[in-house]
Amino acid sequence: MTPQQGxxxxxxxxSELYCERDDxxxxxxxxxxxxxxxxxxxxxxxxxxxxxxxxxxxxxxRDFNGQLLWHNAPMTTVYSEYAHHRLYMGHLSAVKKxxxxxxxxxxxxxxxxxSEEELWDALExxxxxxxxxxxxxxxxxGQQRRVALAxxxxxxxPLWILDEPFxxxxxxxxxxxxxxxxxxxxxxxxxxxxxxxxxxxxPGLRRIELGGVA
Amino acid sequence: xxxxxxxLYHRLGSPKWFYEMTERWIFWLALAAGGSAIVGLVLGLLxxxxxxxxxxxFRIIYIHVPAALLAQSAYMMMAVAGAVYLIWRxxxxxxxxxxxxxxxxxxxxxxxxxxxxxxxxxxxxWWVWDARLTSMLMLLFLYFGVxxxxxxxxxxxxxxxxxxxLALVGLVNIPIIKYSVEWWNTxxxxxxxxxxxxxxxxxxxxxPLLIMIVSTYLFFALVVILRTRNEILWHERKRQWVRxxxxx
Amino acid sequence: xxxxxxxxxxDLLLAARNPGEWANPLMFFLMVAALFPMAVDPNPEFLSKxxxxxxWVAALLATLLSLDSLYRADVEDGSxxxxxxxxESLYAMSLGKALxxxxxxxxxxxxxxxxxxxxxHLPEHAYFALFISLAVGTPVLSLLGAVGAALTASLRSGxxxxxxxxxxxxxxxxxxxASAVYHAGIGMAYNGQVAMLGAMLALAxxxxxxxxxxxxxxxxxx
Numbered sequence: 001m002t003p004q005q006g007x008x009x010x011x012x013x014x015s016e017l018y019c020e021r022d023d024x025x026x027x028x029x030x031x032x033x034x035x036x037x038x039x040x041x042x043x044x045x046x047x048x049x050x051x052x053x054x055x056x057x058x059x060x061x062r063d064f065n066g067q068l069l070w071h072n073a074p075m076t077t078v079y080s081e082y083a084h085h086r087l088y089m090g091h092l093s094a095v096k097k098x099x100x101x102x103x104x105x106x107x108x109x110x111x112x113x114x115s116e117e118e119l120w121d122a123l124e125x126x127x128x129x130x131x132x133x134x135x136x137x138x139x140x141x142g143q144q145r146r147v148a149l150a151x152x153x154x155x156x157x158p159l160w161i162l163d164e165p166f167x168x169x170x171x172x173x174x175x176x177x178x179x180x181x182x183x184x185x186x187x188x189x190x191x192x193x194x195x196x197x198x199x200x201x202x203p204g205l206r207r208i209e210l211g212g213v214a
Numbered sequence: 215x216x217x218x219x220x221x222l223y224h225r226l227g228s229p230k231w232f233y234e235m236t237e238r239w240i241f242w243l244a245l246a247a248g249g250s251a252i253v254g255l256v257l258g259l260l261x262x263x264x265x266x267x268x269x270x271x272f273r274i275i276y277i278h279v280p281a282a283l284l285a286q287s288a289y290m291m292m293a294v295a296g297a298v299y300l301i302w303r304x305x306x307x308x309x310x311x312x313x314x315x316x317x318x319x320x321x322x323x324x325x326x327x328x329x330x331x332x333x334x335x336x337x338x339x340w341w342v343w344d345a346r347l348t349s350m351l352m353l354l355f356l357y358f359g360v361x362x363x364x365x366x367x368x369x370x371x372x373x374x375x376x377x378x379x380l381a382l383v384g385l386v387n388i389p390i391i392k393y394s395v396e397w398w399n400t401x402x403x404x405x406x407x408x409x410x411x412x413x414x415x416x417x418x419x420x421x422p423l424l425i426m427i428v429s430t431y432l433f434f435a436l437v438v439i440l441r442t443r444n445e446i447l448w449h450e451r452k453r454q455w456v457r458x459x460x461x462x
Numbered sequence: 463x464x465x466x467x468x469x470x471x472x473d474l475l476l477a478a479r480n481p482g483e484w485a486n487p488l489m490f491f492l493m494v495a496a497l498f499p500m501a502v503d504p505n506p507e508f509l510s511k512x513x514x515x516x517x518w519v520a521a522l523l524a525t526l527l528s529l530d531s532l533y534r535a536d537v538e539d540g541s542x543x544x545x546x547x548x549x550e551s552l553y554a555m556s557l558g559k560a561l562x563x564x565x566x567x568x569x570x571x572x573x574x575x576x577x578x579x580x581x582x583h584l585p586e587h588a589y590f591a592l593f594i595s596l597a598v599g600t601p602v603l604s605l606l607g608a609v610g611a612a613l614t615a616s617l618r619s620g621x622x623x624x625x626x627x628x629x630x631x632x633x634x635x636x637x638x639x640a641s642a643v644y645h646a647g648i649g650m651a652y653n654g655q656v657a658m659l660g661a662m663l664a665l666a667x668x669x670x671x672x673x674x675x676x677x678x679x680x681x682x683x684x
Contacts, residue, residue: 022369023452060546060682063371083549092540098479099472110468111548135479300676355630362626366617372680376613380627383609383673387631390662394634398641 008035010072011159011190012057012086017066019052026052027210030066036158038204039181039191048211050194051091051163057192058088058161084111086159091167093148095136101147102132108147109154122153127172141168149173152180159190166197178202227304229446230455236439243436250429258422265419271335274328276422280430282325282346285353286388288318288434292360293385296378306442308374309449311381312364313441317434319357325350345399349392356384465548466558469541473562483531484566491524491571495578506583513582514592514643520578521571521596522603522632526625528567529607532559533615537681542615546682552675560601560608560671568600584647591646591656595639598659602635605666612677635662 013033019026026049034040042050055061057068059075059082068075070082095104105119114122123132126146136144145168152160166174174197181191182202199205225231258276265272295311298304329347330340341347360377367373415423450456477484498516499509536542545555575592578584584592610628614620642655 080549088547090540090543094540094544107468107472110465352630352633359627362623366623375680379673379677390634394637398637
């Protein structure tokens with residue numbers, strides 16, 4: 001079943017998700033699906049379950065009721081394939097302070113089989129040229145965030161799942177990331193994101209409000 | 215037979231069914247445990263002949279041996295219940311595993327204390343690094359570990375899972391610990407009661423012991439059921455059927 | 463497997479950058495062993511009898527000290543999330559982490575042990591037994607300890623708790639290893655004890671990574 005040129009293909013679909021934590025219902029009857037060329041922004045007050053939903057969609061958390069399909073197959077049965085086609089970044093960036101920017105990026109992209117030039121390139125793109133061999137200890141919080149975000153340039157995964165990626169970024173960083181999201185989506189990728197940042201002007205943007213049922 | 219087992223499993227998994235079913239068992243269990251304890255103790259303390267070497271002090275085995283046996287099988291039951299929870303996500307199993315831990319530890323402590331009391335007249339000191347006492351002590355440490363871990367975990371679910379994993383690791387380790395301790399200390403009395411061999415005890419001494427073992431297991435079942443019922447009431451406190459019970 | 467390999471490489475690199483993390487437990491190993499002659503009896507004859515046991519107890523405590531940090535940082539900085547997200551086997555990941563831990567704790571302990579043997583007047587023909595028992599026994603300590611480290615990685619008082627959970631599980635290793643050294647010292651065969659240690663290593667290699675992998679998942683805060 002090859003998708004026709006121009007026709008949208010559903011990547012991930014969730015139906016009737018129900019999730020409770022410590023006797024509190026976070027969401028129930030939640031359904032959503034994302035196709036290539038779409039960006040979904042999850043919004044809602046603190047504690048509405050944005051991160052929980054994101055982890056659940058990423059397949060990290062299996063503690064829920066409902067169905068998750070990746071290309072129409074149950075996600076748990078195709079998890080290793082799914083893992084290679086989606087990129088997950090939590091609000092923790094998994095950057096080790098005593099390693100250099102390059103060494104950190106090398107670990108973060110271990111599964112992407114990237115060449116050294118690609119890594120150097122990616123660091124240059126996030127304005128860290130010249131910092132390749134600087135231990136992350138000496139970088140600011142925003143720069144450390146950029147090290148983690150540099151993997152977006154390396155990864156070939158069609159689906160990005162990002163938890164608060166704008167945190168700690170300065171103005172330039174924010175506009176860089178906005179451009180990245182936009183170009184990923186217009187190149188046929190898909191993004192699910194939680195952010196309090198107002199995303200505008202990105203084609204295929206949808207907002208899903210959480211916290212209505214709690 | 216298999217169908218019956220599946221049905222039983224599903225019923226045991228339902229807190230409500232368990233609660234209502236055990237309501238009827240409690241009385242008979244208590245009666246059986248109490249009755250057999252009285253019979254066993256009277257026979258053991260008054261009618262069994264004195265040991266030709268140890269005199270009357272041997273009679274502590276009517277407490278010591280059942281407690282030690284129970285402490286070991288309770289750990290096994292706890293680990294099995296934990297495994298059932300890990301594999302099939304059966305909440306009831308997690309509650310059972312949780313309530314067994316302190317009871318098993320208590321019996322372990324009883325076995326150790328009675329062992330020490332028994333040791334004083336027999337060996338002349340309260341504590342000897344005897345193989346069986348030492349592995350009992352290790353078992354107590356294992357119980358402490360499971361309980362401490364369950365206490366420390368923040369979320370309830372994580373505490374059940376962590377406890378179950380540790381109990382399973384402990385379960386694999388218990389035979390190794392037992393074997394190594396026995397090997398380390400080969401200067402110990404042969405086990406008082408070997409189920410696989412012909413018992414070396416006089417039947418008049420043995421019968422009360424068997425009765426006491428049965429009685430201890432019945433008592434253990436009673437305590438575990440009562441404590442599980444408490445867990446059920448607490449966790450299902452928002453359900454209709456529990457509210458009805460609490461209001462009446 | 464690429465992330466497992468990358469993690470092993472990264473952890474070794476981290477150990478090279480922060481030598482304190484693995485050197486401090488080694489220092490501790492040395493100091494604890496030095497306490498015994500002062501506290502009990504410096505008489506060489508007496509020391510040579512207890513040397514094997516003392517070195518093993520010290521090695522065990524030093525291993526426990528270094529275990530606490532095995533998974534803690536990875537849980538706190540989000541590396542754990544990335545492992546789970548990678549879809550790679552947690553069995554392989556736990557095995558890799560335990561291997562790295564052995565490289566920076568058990569291996570140097572083994573290499574350092576002859577020094578302690580000299581300090582504690584270990585009988586000459588017991589050196590090889592000490593060396594081989596540590597080489598085969600310390601990986602078991604790392605593997606079993608990794609389960610405890612995974613269980614307690616996100617707990618604030620994890621270090622002490624880890625010790626409580628794991629110490630009783632270390633008893634068989636301690637018994638066979640110390641007895642191997644003792645028997646070698648009095649000129650008796652000790653291959654049975656080493657074989658037992660080898661069997662425990664095989665069992666630990668096969669089973670503990672499952673438990674550690676399952677325990678790791680509990681640390682993903684919800």
